[in-house]
Ligand SMILES: Nc1nc2c(ncn2[C@@H]2O[C@H](COP(=O)(O)OP(=O)(O)O)[C@@H](O)[C@H]2O)c(=O)[nH]1
């Protein structure tokens with residue numbers, strides 16, 4: 274990291290790293306540019322910030338004709354639902370088939386590589402919430418996708434799909450890692466620190482644009498691979514990958530039912546239902562929180578004015594006794610009902 278970065282700049286960088294929404298990220302970048310000490314040692318970083326502001330503002334602020342940005346498809350997908358999960362992997366492994374099966378999307382599946390050309394969002398239901406799955410083009414050395422890292426900026430995690438029936442599987446998945454690393458994206462087996470900035474001794478600690486994505490490995494086409502679990506274990510030995518892994522099949526549906534519950538647990542998602550005083554809770558549409566899960570966080574999701582004027586809340590559920598009066602810092606538990614008093 275260049276020397277002499279001010280506390281003000283570091284605060285701007287920290288909020289940029291935390292933001293997932295493209296607009297918040299753009300605001301964060303502008304704040305970084307405003308606060309960065311302007312001297313020789315930061316020239317490189319200043320140029321990098323400016324380039325990213327230009328790219329992101331073109332992507333999200335250019336008026337769209339017929340829903341398309343810059344006359345082309347949307348490359349940065351605003352996250353929806355409880356978390357955004359990107360499907361990454363080599364060509365032809367079944368990313369689109371999994372996307373179609375898990376979300377009910379009409380993602381284009383084809384028996385030849387490089388069919389998917391642009392990000393395709395879709396919602397995957399889990400109990401009363403949804404995860405957003407992004408189908409993406411294949412990541413390979415032959416077909417570079419210049420915008421892939423920009424699209425991944427909004428993701429909370431990824432699912433790395435492989436096809437163990439393909440003899441070149443190991444090479445292809447190594448190529449995925451090489452391409453991503455060049456774009457400063459690191460896949461990690463650590464889900465407990467999802468969303469944290471890298472620690473001081475980790476890759477990307479000194480680079481605000483480095484990304485670390487918690488990764489779940491999916492060995493697809495289980496229906497075609499005899500002894501898939503032994504194959505998967507051998508693949509993990511050979512590659513040294515420590516990602517948590519499932520064997521699945523987009524064709525038969527094998528293993529797919531485990532994905533939603535696994536993501537829910539490992540992303541640390543908490544559902545909170547709100548209620549108005551004297552009314553039953555709204556059980557239809559929970560608010561979802563992840564690492565930051567206080568009463569104030571829920572109030573902010575409801576409306577920023579509610580967060581500003583909040584006096585206290587009452588909670589029913591696991592985080593307190595029924596009807597307990599709590600303050601804005603109170604940490605909520607999955608399934609809690611909250612009544613906000615402003
Ligand atoms: N047997 C089998 N074939 C699959 C499975 N998933 C995808 N395929 C086939 O693999 C090919 C590539 O699928 P596609 O989803 O387009 O791959 P992508 O390039 O990774 O998006 C197509 O012919 C699919 O029908 C699966 O689970 N089992």
Ligand SMILES: [Mg+2]
Nearest residue numbers: 368369388389
């Ligand atoms: Mg595809």
